[in-house]
Amino acid sequence: MPPAGTNGTGGTNGTPGTGTPGAVAPKSGPKSFASFFDRSKLRTEKGLIVVHFQDDKYYFEIPNALMNKDFLTVTRYVRMTPGAGVYGGEQANENVLRFEKGPENKVFLRTVLNVVASPDSTKPIYQAVRNSNVDPIVAAFDIKAFNRDTTGVVIDVTDFFKGDNQVVSLSANTKRQFGLASIASDRSYIETIRSFNDNTEIRTSKTFTSVPSSGGFGQPAAGPASLPAARTAGVVTIETNTSFIRLPDVPMKRRAFDPRVGFFADQISEFADTAQRASTETFIARWRLEPKPEDVEKYKRGELVEPKKPIIYYIDPATPDKWKPYLIAGINDWQVAFEKAGFKNAIIGKEWPKDSTMSLEAANYSAIRYLASDISNAYGPNVHDPRSGEIFESHIGWYHNVMKLLQNWYFIQAAAVDPGARKMVFDDQLMGDLVRFVSSHEVGHTLGLRHNMGSSSFTPVEKLRDKEWVEKNGHTVSIMDYARFNYVAQPGDNISRKGLYPRIGEYDMWAIEWGYRWTDKSEEEDRKESNKLIIDRLSKNPKLWFGGEGRGNDPRAQTEDLSDNAMKASDYGVKNLKYVVKNLPEWTKEEGDRFENLSEMYGAVLSQFNRYANHVARNIGGVEQTYKSIEQAGDVYAPTPKAKQREAVNWLQGQVFTTPSWLLDKNILNKIAEPVNNNVNTLQTNVLSSVLSASRLARMIEASERFGSTNYSALELIADLKAGIFSELRTGSATDMYRRNLQKAYVERVIALLPTDAAATPSASPVPVINTKNTDVPSIARGHLTELLAEVRSAINRTNDKVSKYHLMDIAQRIDQTLNPK
Template identity: 70%
Template sequence: MRQLRHVVCAGMVLAATSCITPTKSKQTTTTKPAPLPVAGTTPAAAPAAGSERGAGAAAARTAPKSFKAFFDAAKLRSQKGLIPTYWQDDKYYFEIPNTLLGKDLLTVTRFARMTAGASLYGGEMTNQNVLRFERGPENRVFIRTVLNVVSSPDSTKPIFQAVRNSNLDPIAAAFDVKAFNRDSSGVIIDVTEFFKGDNQIVSLNPRTKRQLGLSAIAADRSYVENISSHPNTTEVRSVKTFTVTPAAPSMVPVPGAPATLPAANAAGAVTIETNTSFIRLPENPISRRFFDPRVGYFADQISEFTDTSQRANSETYIVRWRLEPKAEDIERYKRGELVEPKKQIVYYVDPATPDKWKPYILQGINDWQKAFEKAGFKNAIVGKEWPKDSTMSLESAGYSAVRYLASDIPNAYGPNVHDPRTGEILESHIGWYHNVMKLLHNWYFVQAAAIDAGARKMKFNDSLMGDLIRFVSSHEVGHTLGLRHNMGSSSKTPVEKLRDKKWVEANGHTASIMDYARFNYVAQPEDNISRDGIYPRIGEYDLWAIQWGYRWSDKSEEADRAEGNKMIVDNLGKNPRLWFGGEGRNDDPRAQTEDLGDNSMKASEYGVKNLKRVMKNLPEWTREEGDRFENLNEIYGQVLGQFNRYTNHVIRNIGGVQETFKSIEQQGSVYEPTPKAVQKEAVSWLNRQVFTTPTWMLETSILNKIADLNGNDVATMQNSALNNVLSASRLVRMQESASRFGKGTYNAMDLLADVKAGIWQELRTGKAADLYRRNLQKNYVERLIALLPNTASTSAPAAAIAFAGITNTRNSDVSSIARGHLTELQAEIKAAAGRTSDKLTRYHLQDLSQRIAQALDPK
């Protein structure tokens, strides 16, 4: 018996993070008709925003006229398409046929041209909604914003009414019916003022307006540029002018404050050009593929209510493009033969992209063809240059594109627009910031200059930069195919394999291009590894993920779910490199950004060796005629930043909890502590590389050219590392881990003993402590004092502590351990102060002894 299923869409639950991807086949392109003329924009024709006329309703309604009576055939211009469109006497009209009523339409609003200084750019999306037209009373047409998507609406079942009563969609706009269409199978509405105004569903979203500090729309300076209708989309281009109050001048950026826009200061107004695309959601929705945390896909989530269920079910399904074999190829596909899909995935490259980089972006797109072959499809995806003299619109949601944005932001990102009912991806506009090349240069310089002579300069040759662009292109395209970051993928490569020339050049240094594993910083100069073993590439995991997500099936959703689970269990059992480690937001040291290999300490040891080589040559490799040491300063900062990454990779192992999602068919635990030996190895590395003063970072011939005496970046990095190691959350987690997993687990007392042995060596040796050690020792004492119950962070009410996101140690073992440790340390400090012959070290120790005494007994 078929169950009635009411589905309420809860929106995307796994959001994209940025980052910060052929064979010719037939492609049908619809020729875009010439847009309708620009409507007049005189003040007399433009009512104030929010007026009844602006919402499409006249104060005194008149009965709808016939088509012939309303329009003058001599003046009328029209376009057929998704929404038939008419233009007469500077006004735009939509024809809403009865067949369109109640149908889901997706609207995507993008900036076509943007004001300067907004950090938002032409081509970027600002709004997205699902809308429905419906007939209202008194000869009106309503637009509802669809917040809740209901599937299989059998109104005869009792639960239908319950779902309906609790999920009423808002009426976002209302229009008078001006006339009937030619055969009276639909109605005509005037949409001129609707698109000229600031109607939220087809304008900027509220967050963007707050970000820019925009106020009311200036109706006399806003107008419809054109409307064009096509078989699958209707496009509305509008120019909107907003009044704006210039932001108050500030020497320091204020979080949440509106952007400072030159137009606001010069004119008190901001003009923005937008493009809104109307797309009809598929009449034949794609079958959902249910989400599984063992394969990394973005997803949407729904709650399902059925007459036969005993509870509301939460279902999560992945987002993916529709790939289906042609009817005549289905049997060939089922036999395992490669077939071409009914519809190819096409990405166009923005014509504004510099010509020399276009081939590399296209290669990054086409590199995914081999992945889709694993799912049974050949020529499934292709990158193309934007056709010359094309009438197509880059802003249209009818095309996917890589948009080149003139921005100094060093980044790129890959979003997608999808059907909220099923997760079917409909289009994507990848954002490609011009300054991503600076990011690529600095990454490659500090991570590869020790082993690649081509990286030892401030401007790379085009072939090297092109290769780096290609890898970023592939990564961002991967996101638009539905793939999330797989930060755990690199942990499945043994560290020593990263130095094995034959192996790493054949397999790559990580199993996924969706990892943040930039370049092979482990390889040493004597390994003679080529760029094939340095660059990221589409790897084993990526091929597997595309196979799992894009395999075509004509089975039921439940049967498909069972098949997908079996694929995961079988394939992960055979090949651990297919593991999805998540986004790196948990406490699992195997899933980290920017790291390499299966052992952070070994990989970072090799990384530091290469950084020392880079540091030694920085003055020479950054040298450019006329440079005032800006290059040296920039790359020194990059070296320090890379060293800090290695440090954080190591710290993540301390108190680490490995999370490996499994189904009931798989053996072993989902959660396990990082082995004690690995945690001790991490502390040993920190004591040796970080808490022992890293003198190689303190080359005075460099610092004297780039750094004044008002800050100490190395000391700041050391103290940040120590604060991280001794954080309350880590110590509490380690005690919880010891309680659950037993005495063999590395606990907070073990950690303090090992860190103390490194940071406080001078207590045993009697040697003088240098500036960096004195700073660290003071910070060590202050961190432990902060864990005592009488400090501000632990004496506040528990509710206030939780609200502030502070780990409450008041009633945990951690405060007791901190007190006991400080008591023992004070005795050792007093004894050492009497033995040292260095006056400043003695003052330092006496100061610390007094601080501890006051903390232990504030009275």
């Protein structure tokens, strides 16, 4: 490769090369700014990156000062092809990119894959880190000219941005998902490039070829055929916007992640000459909130001050006007939490300015984007500096049909106590309040907060029926919980909506205080101070416990549950569901409706009852996890109390495994379903399968070994389940169809616990399967089946009902064939 400054043919500029003898090589290489651009045609826009436009080409002017500096690039959809399931405003890609000078008058663009840090670039360890990591070069640009004062270079970026370059376009996975092939360059172009002080925005229109795969005769095509444009035109056009944001030369001071407070986190590897090993530094994601220089002393004295730069969220102008005030209120609800961190007016919701030149896709504005979609959801992401966790912006996705989800939730959980919920279309005030609650929840995510599914577990169940208490304190201490609405409140409690809605609570205020309090101390001093603060607060107020996302085995941290006792809370919930079912035909009436409303809301009742059952079941074999540092007394892991586990089994026996006849309302079923749709049995079987899962039993066996007789054992669970589900064996009484189906499901579930050749073969499933072959699980299952077989055979002759007798004979044969295969 020739050195920089040569013409690439073996000779230097203006000297003979290796071509025709005696010929002078043409002058090549970068030109001066004045000779390259025609001032009469040139358009220039100054900003983070100076952008020049001439003769349908775009040029970046990269000053030397920006070489080897990190840029965060965020690509969003502006307009998306129909049927893709993503919408304008949603994020498509994110990368860290870096310009650097290369040989032969080139500028390279690298993507930074591994974010590593070394405290001091003058130390040998810094060079070792650089030697061990090389980031890929994703593009190379010829230097076309020097800038006016020769302190930078000019490169042509037209083809780079209009082409299919992954780091500023769609990822390979996304293109596979949508069935996109090569880019059609004649139908792809740059719409605009705008540059501002802190960001440069590139908007493009890209067209991709897409050949839909064909399905069989009479069958729909698969894969990309789901995109109408692919079927109709063979191409798909997508409009995107890519934001370039320069990452700060000095990253924001990091706050070390602590699992006792629920923040999203990032991490980097750190190397130091003085350390004996590399460290992984994990830190939280948060906005940069700092007091103004003139207010620092006031802040330190504990006075509320306004931040140097507040957090501002705009409302998408496409949002229906009547919901805008509620979305803004949901944003501003967080102001009280930031006051705990010492800042007033720290977060502000605003309408999008009219006749504004601002861009909703730009990465220097945060917004709630209103997405015209039938998806029933909303989500709150953020874009942050991977080196420090500093959040730069957020585009909250607000799907139109989230209101349908809210209507279903509130109808099912609150209609028993709120007459306003007893209809299929809520009035604007009620729906607006529900929109406000979801707005607050999603904004919380964009502030860095994770779900806290354990927040509701510190509310005593009876307090949820105490009008004065619950209206003052709320039914959960965190809006980041999936606590939804107060389904425990009963019709006679006279609790207003104030005691039914979620709100910013004690935990939320604590989390914002911990994450956003400002300090001028070092990161290590801040880490120690944070630990002391957490210990102090949790010791004084256990309700500030962070329970996590609800994915583990801790029954205190569950989605959509309430109170400190799932069994008692679910009893109240079932009472309300019975009241709702009784009135469902009347409350779902709408002119011309062909019982679609009734069917939908009955399904929602089944789903809610299923939630109650699973909330209860989580207590069986439950293991409570409470993160602690070494300064705190007590264990991190402890079993759910034995009495509570047995209470859970008794609840399931009474509410689920005993046929829930209140769900079998013929006035409803005869209008919405054929007799073959046995949803109640499906629910019963699913709950039973969960309770008798191999993983749960294995965990209970291990827990009994560790915690001793204080733990509810697997043997006790099996005995209690059998006593309830097969109670007819003792009495000889007839069993109804639901009980017969449940008993068969029970036997099949226990049989499934026995090892088979298939079970011993490693599964190809990405979900890990617990191999219990060489544990006590199959031993207990085999012994239990042997005892059950004897009891069933004994009961057959005492049973007079013919169908029940046949049923027992069938069960006996299934067990016998399993234990004594031919």
